[in-house]
Amino acid sequence: MRFRRVKSSIALVVIRLSALIMVGAGVLIFIYLTVKGSGVISWPFLTEPPRQGMTSGGIFPAIFGTLCLMLLTLTFALPVGVASAIYFAEYTGRGRSHLNILMRYATSILAGVPSIVYGLLGLSLFVLYMRFGFSLLSASLTLSILSLPVIIAASEEALRSVPDSYREAAVALGATKWQMVRYAVLPYAVPGIITSCILALSRAAGETAPILLTGAAYYHPRLPTSIFDQFMALPFHIFALATQSVDPVKTRPIQFGAVLTLIMLVLGMNMVAILIRIRQRRMAQG
Amino acid sequence: MRAIRRRPTRTVESMIEYLILGCACISIMILLLIIIFLFKEGLPAFAHIPLSEFIFGTVWQVQAVEPRYGILPLLCGSILVTGGAITVSVPLSIMCALYISEVAHPLAREVIKPLIELLAGIPSVVYGFLALTALADLTQRFTGSIHRLNALNGALILAVMIAPTVISISEDAIKSVPKEYREAAYAIGADKWETMSRVVFPAAFPGVMVAVMLGISRAIGETMAVLMATGNAPLLTFDILSSVQTMTAVIAIEMGEVTFGSVHYHALFAIGLILLGITFIINFLAEALLRRFRGVSP
Numbered sequence: 001m002r003f004r005r006v007k008s009s010i011a012l013v014v015i016r017l018s019a020l021i022m023v024g025a026g027v028l029i030f031i032y033l034t035v036k037g038s039g040v041i042s043w044p045f046l047t048e049p050p051r052q053g054m055t056s057g058g059i060f061p062a063i064f065g066t067l068c069l070m071l072l073t074l075t076f077a078l079p080v081g082v083a084s085a086i087y088f089a090e091y092t093g094r095g096r097s098h099l100n101i102l103m104r105y106a107t108s109i110l111a112g113v114p115s116i117v118y119g120l121l122g123l124s125l126f127v128l129y130m131r132f133g134f135s136l137l138s139a140s141l142t143l144s145i146l147s148l149p150v151i152i153a154a155s156e157e158a159l160r161s162v163p164d165s166y167r168e169a170a171v172a173l174g175a176t177k178w179q180m181v182r183y184a185v186l187p188y189a190v191p192g193i194i195t196s197c198i199l200a201l202s203r204a205a206g207e208t209a210p211i212l213l214t215g216a217a218y219y220h221p222r223l224p225t226s227i228f229d230q231f232m233a234l235p236f237h238i239f240a241l242a243t244q245s246v247d248p249v250k251t252r253p254i255q256f257g258a259v260l261t262l263i264m265l266v267l268g269m270n271m272v273a274i275l276i277r278i279r280q281r282r283m284a285q286g
Numbered sequence: 287m288r289a290i291r292r293r294p295t296r297t298v299e300s301m302i303e304y305l306i307l308g309c310a311c312i313s314i315m316i317l318l319l320i321i322i323f324l325f326k327e328g329l330p331a332f333a334h335i336p337l338s339e340f341i342f343g344t345v346w347q348v349q350a351v352e353p354r355y356g357i358l359p360l361l362c363g364s365i366l367v368t369g370g371a372i373t374v375s376v377p378l379s380i381m382c383a384l385y386i387s388e389v390a391h392p393l394a395r396e397v398i399k400p401l402i403e404l405l406a407g408i409p410s411v412v413y414g415f416l417a418l419t420a421l422a423d424l425t426q427r428f429t430g431s432i433h434r435l436n437a438l439n440g441a442l443i444l445a446v447m448i449a450p451t452v453i454s455i456s457e458d459a460i461k462s463v464p465k466e467y468r469e470a471a472y473a474i475g476a477d478k479w480e481t482m483s484r485v486v487f488p489a490a491f492p493g494v495m496v497a498v499m500l501g502i503s504r505a506i507g508e509t510m511a512v513l514m515a516t517g518n519a520p521l522l523t524f525d526i527l528s529s530v531q532t533m534t535a536v537i538a539i540e541m542g543e544v545t546f547g548s549v550h551y552h553a554l555f556a557i558g559l560i561l562l563g564i565t566f567i568i569n570f571l572a573e574a575l576l577r578r579f580r581g582v583s584p
Contacts, residue, residue, distance in 0.1 A: 008479035012389065018378045019385035022453070023398055025446055026405045029416065083309035091306060099311075106313040108573075112500070112565045114507025116534045117320065119541075120558040124323040128546060145316055152313065176293060178302045206409025209509040209538050235411040235510075242415055243514060252419070259412055270407045274400065 037260025040253045046261065054219060054241065055251055059258050064223055065136075065216075065231035066205055066265070072140035072227065073147060073204050078197055080144075081151030085193075088152070089159035090181050111149040118146045119213035127214055134215035137227040142210045147200035154199065158192020159185060191280040195273045202269035206262065208235040218244065234262045320562065328559040331355070331552035340556065346520040346531075348540065348550050355553045357560070359522040363437065363530035367512055368505040370441025370526055371448060376498055378445075379452035383494075386453070387460045388482050406450035414514030417443035422515070431527035435517030438526045443515050444508060448501040455500060459493020460486060492579030499572040506564055509534040533557050 044058055051057030092100060122142030132138040162185050170184035208216075216236035224231040241255045242248055248255075294302075332340065335355045343356015386395055417439055425431070425439045463486050471481040487494070517529030518539060531539075537554050544551045 004480075005477070008477045011479040011483070015381045015385045015389055018381035019390070019398070022378060022382045022449060023401060026401050029405075029408070029446075032416075032420065033412070080309045080312055083306045084312060087306045087310035091303065091310075103310060103313055106317040109565065109569050110313055110317055112503045112507070112569055113320065114509065114534060114561050114565065116507070116509040116537050117324070117558050117561055117565075120327075120537065120555060121320050121323055123541070124327045124555070125319060129323070148313065148316065174293070176299050178294065178299055202407060206407075206411065208409070208411040209534070212538055213541050235409055238415055239411050239510060239514070242418055255415065255419075259415055262409060263412060266409060267404055267407055270404060274403070 033256070033260055033263060037256040040257030041260060045257055049221070050219070050254075054245060054254075055247065056254075059234070059237060059254070059261065061220060061223055062232040062234045062237040062258065063261065063265075065220075065233040066235070066262075068136055068224060068231065069140050069143060069211070069233060070201050070205050072136060073143040074197065074201055076141060077144035077147050077151055077200065081148050081197075081200075082155050082193060084148070084152045085155035085159055086181060086186075088156045090177075090185065107149050107152060111153070114209075115146060115207055116209040116213075118142055119210040121145070122210055122214040133228060134217075134230050135228045136215060136224055136231050139211045139215040139231070139233075140227075142214050143204040143207060146207065146210060147204045150200040150203065151196055154196030155189070155193045158189040158196065161192065162188045191276055195276050195280075198269050198273040198276075202266045202273075205269070206235055206266050208239055211236055212239070234258060234265070238262065324555055324559045324562055327552060328555035329552075331549060331556040334549045335553060340553070344522050346536070348553075353550065355549070357533065357557060359520040360531055360533045360536055360557065361560075362522055362524070363516065363520070364506055364532040364534070366437045366524065366526060366530055367440040367444060367516060367532055368502060370438060371444035371505045372498070372502060374441065375445035375449050375501065376452060379449045379497075379501070380456055380494060382449070383453050383456035383460055383497075384482055384487070387457050388478070388486065402450045402453055405446075406454070410447065410508060410510040411514075413443050413447050414511040417511060417515035429527055433517055433519075433527065433529040435515060435529055436527050437516055437530045440512045440516035440530070440532075441526070443511050444505050447508065447511060448504050451504055452497045452501040455497035456490070456494045459490040459497065462493070463489045492575060495575055496572050499568055499575070503565065503568045506568075507534060507561065509538050513538055533561055 046058060046063065047060050048058035049061050050059065088103070119142065122138055122145075126132045126138035126141050127134055132141075166184045166188065167180055170180040175184065211233055215230050216233045217230040218232075218236075218240045220230055220232050238255055238258045241251050241258070245251055340355055340357060342358065343354060344358050345354040345356050346359050347354045386398055390398065418435070421443055422434050422439050425436070425442065426434050429438065431438070467485050467489055468481055471485040476484065512532050513535040516531065516535065518531045518535060519529040520531040520536065521528055523530065537557055540550070541554055544554065
């Protein structure tokens with residue numbers, strides 16, 4: 001009897017400990033990066049271009065490139081992703097037709113495809129086959145393909161959480177299917193769709209492997225002026241400075257600054273998404 | 287008040303419907319494009335490299351006068367790093383999931399869950415950077431290995447990276463075990479740990495396995511973190527303290543210096559094909575697992 005009790009309490013201690021290890025690792029990572037990076041970040045650091053062969057100066061072109069990339073990715077992925085989600089949630093999504101099964105299968109496979117494989121697709125399809133070259137366009141098309149599964153899955157969930165009574169009311173008033181979707185369902189799913197897009201974009205902003213193959217430049221003196229230009233991007237900038245620059249140790253502070261900037265950008269977006277979700281849940285309850 | 291809306295004509299209505307259907311087909315189209323372009327660019331490699339040499343060749347050496355394209359060292363690197371990451375991460379993650387759903391005080395749960403979500407949001411290049419600058423020194427000090435960047439370093443950083451995925455999916459599975467199961471176990475005198483280990487965990491097992499599968503899939507496909515952490519030396523070894531190179535890393539590193547259309551270029555796409563194949567296999571296994579358990583359990 002006593003042995004049983006001892007065994008159980010040891011097991012519980014082990015469980016608490018492993019949770020502590022995980023949480024500790026997480027907290028440690030954030031503290032380490034904040035401490036190392038916060039001293040570097042300043043207004044000039046964020047708004048000036050790199051100087052002296054990238055060993056000093058700021059990271060503005062990289063920030064600008066990442067913002068352009070996110071904007072273009074959103075432009076490509078949002079309409080298609082939301083339309084796709086509308087189909088799954090409102091049209092024949094509930095049916096078990098062959099097409100439906102195939103679509104679901106494709107979406108679940110795509111969610112697991114490694115990002116470097118998306119990079120290969122972007123390189124062969126957009127850069128070489130369609131002759132977009134190494135450019136903002138190729139990279140953002142690749143990133144939008146990569147974020148589509150995320151946007152579709154999350155938007156579909158948002159649409160499905162709209163109560164059926166809204167749909168029934170619209171149909172009872174004589175709305176066609178599309179009118180029902182457009183005026184009775186979509187408006188109430190907008191917060192959820194925005195959340196999903198923010199999350200997908202924050203993922204896309206941090207992706208490095210796909211843009212490595214499709215157009216990110218190590219050093220590009222001027223800002224991109226058209227979508228066919230090469231560009232600098234924050235994640236690639238970090239990678240390049242840390243592994244390929246002439247003196248990776250000397251530029252360490254710049255690297256920590258860039259890392260903290262990227263994390264603040266990405267996690268800031270995540271937090272906004274979480275806040276929207278919490279507010280929406282509260283509204284749904286209240 | 288808004289004006290009364292006119293009913294769209296039937297043609298407009300069906301046009302919209304087809305447009306939406308077209309968009310919904312995009313995932314199938316993307317998957318097809320991936321398959322088509324990977325085969326188109328990957329298959330020509332085998333016109334120059336015999337398939338057997340590609341798969342069973344023990345040397346990956348592309349700069350030599352007579353380049354060798356054997357992917358065993360790369361496969362080995364991927365397996366070593368992924369295996370190490372899974373060994374470290376899965377037990378910890380599952381226990382952490384049990385803690386969150388069964389043991390934790392609600393207040394602690396409110397703190398831990400967002401933290402794990404935030405960890406999942408950190409870009410892989412940042413994890414790679416951490417492995418390169420901080421973790422590498424730690425692993426070297428503790429193991430005394432000659433290579434500063436080695437497979438263990440990559441495995442450890444991957445373990446941290448995949449933990450959020452494994453934790454949150456396992457936690458969902460554990461949480462969805464009906465309350466009655468727990469109550470029944472308590473009623474016959476089981477304590478908290480016995481209830482967890484003999485009743486709740488077995489009931490949640492299929493879901494936890496799916497979480498593990500997704501973790502494996504993420505670990506194999508991860509590029510930037512392992513690229514920066516493992517030292518990038520295509521050595522055929524099972525020594526976890528040696529530098530290795532993974533399949534994903536070799537594509538990312540070498541694609542930058544390759545001549546488009548060369549054998550090397552096609553060989554890198556062939557590696558991409560293998561990665562895609564692995565994705566299909568893992569997805570298939572996960573679905574089969576889910577289907578089998580769904581058939582058995584109530």
